[in-house]
Amino acid sequence: MADSSAPVPQTLGESLRKNGVSRRGFLKFCAATASMMALPPSMAPAIAAALEKARRPSVIWLSFQECTGCTESLTRSFSPTVENLILDVISLDYHHTLQAAAGDAAEHAREQAMHDNEGEYLVVVDGSLPGPNANPGYSTIAGFSNLQMLEETIAGAAAIVAVGTCAAFGGLPKADPNPSGAVAVTDIVKDKPVINVSGCPPVPMVITGVLAQYLTFGSLPELDEYNRPLAFFGQSIHDRCYRRPFYDKGLFAETFDDEGAKKGWCLYRLGCKGPMAYNACATMKWNGGTSWPIEAGHPCLGCSEPDFWDAGGFYKALSVPTGDPGDVLLAAGVAGAAIGVGAGILGRRNSAAAKASHEKVTADELEQKL
């Protein structure tokens, strides 16, 4: 996607200068990246130096069963920001939605990138894919099933970044009853490093931040139990939420327009899943740091967590069980009452029978026996 008339900048530094980004602006970005990665600010110059020299890695972006929200999120990082440039300076060689080429030419670009950068390119996946046992027809590109394309593309990849909850965990397509047999990237890819950048969609800065981290250190970041970079997913929403003091004091909004809602109290009772969600929304926010769901008055859906679609109603408190225990309770209650009545009647019978069969003995009889 680079301008074909000018020589393609080989390093990030060159590209930044070409795009007119000031040194100061670049260092600011590096400082932000350092703090995002929970590194001391003194690391910023080192990050800057590494990024300056970083070669543009080839990136192949595969979009499977997805809604394009992840790409939308990425492109909504306000341009022209350094985040965009990070994408300019990686060589995004294949991306359905963003690339100009179509059809054979597009597929050719993918093959070419794979061939030219054998063993070094990054594969970014958004969207889940029909698993090995599912009907591959649910999602195909250029006549290939998603599974075929993924397996073929990752063969020569250095690492895979699964962007969005669908790619990371199966997301919406995998929600019960999962009609297309959707699976996550990690269900298929076993022998290559996979970084999950979950979120529905992920925060744009987190996507670019993960790429920046990869470029800076040339290695994979530290990951949590779900292969998510700890730098962005290490803390829960609840632990960084500015409404937390209200939670701790026990002040809750109970409807969307009551006094508590107006005063900005905690949204737990309105279904906030912040306590179980690990993501960077509370610190990095959305739309260039403007706001984020909880700040806008809406409970967190926990969209960065696996199976969040099936984890109970969005507007039901986290403590509320999934499913409907009401029917179970009723059935068990009726059965219990019936058995209880039965046991009671049996008990009465036993005691009546015991009484009836009770043989009386007189003192004389006893004496005779002795």
Next chain:
Amino acid sequence: MTSMDFLLLTKGPLFQIAIAIFALGMLVRLVEIFALGRPHNYAAARGGQLIPGLKTVYKRFNPDPGTFKRAPFDVIVGIIWHIGFVVALLLFIPHIELIKSMFGVTWPGLPNPVVDAVTAITLFALLATLIHRLTHPVKKFLSTPEDYLIWTVTFLPVLTGYLAYHRLINPYPLALGLHILAAEIFLIVLPFTKLTHIFTAFVARWYNGAIFGRKGVQS
């Protein structure tokens, strides 16, 4: 299994199983008691049964002075942790939300820090009861494995709840899942052990008061 799988298991199918066993078991026990009934009393009634029965349900909350003198520890610590347990169970906002979702009834809760303090006191009191049981020769002699079982299943929901609230187990879905699991074990064990006293204590007290009421004497 990831921590999220675990949480969804405890919040979904395991909860349904636990609540079903609890409701079934508890109703069998209670209905059986009622269905058994009491022997017919042919003497003329000298007073009502209902009010004296209810009065006794209430009056038995006051420890009788003799018991207090003989076992002050049991009375004081027993009262403390029972109240603490009930407060944490019924007045913590997330629990109220759960009850509301199941039965549609709701009531005001206490601020989290208050419930937190009560929970901490309850934990200490429960630990004290265990130590007392293990060190007091008579209590130790009288204790059966069931006693230790019900101490454990009572202690665990309080402990895991405290740990989950303070987010001392990571990741949080694991912490919450452990707490819900502990509560489910409590529910399952309840109908088949001495824990049934949660319900039968009131039935017994009422019968007691009602019998005396019928005889026209105070209980």
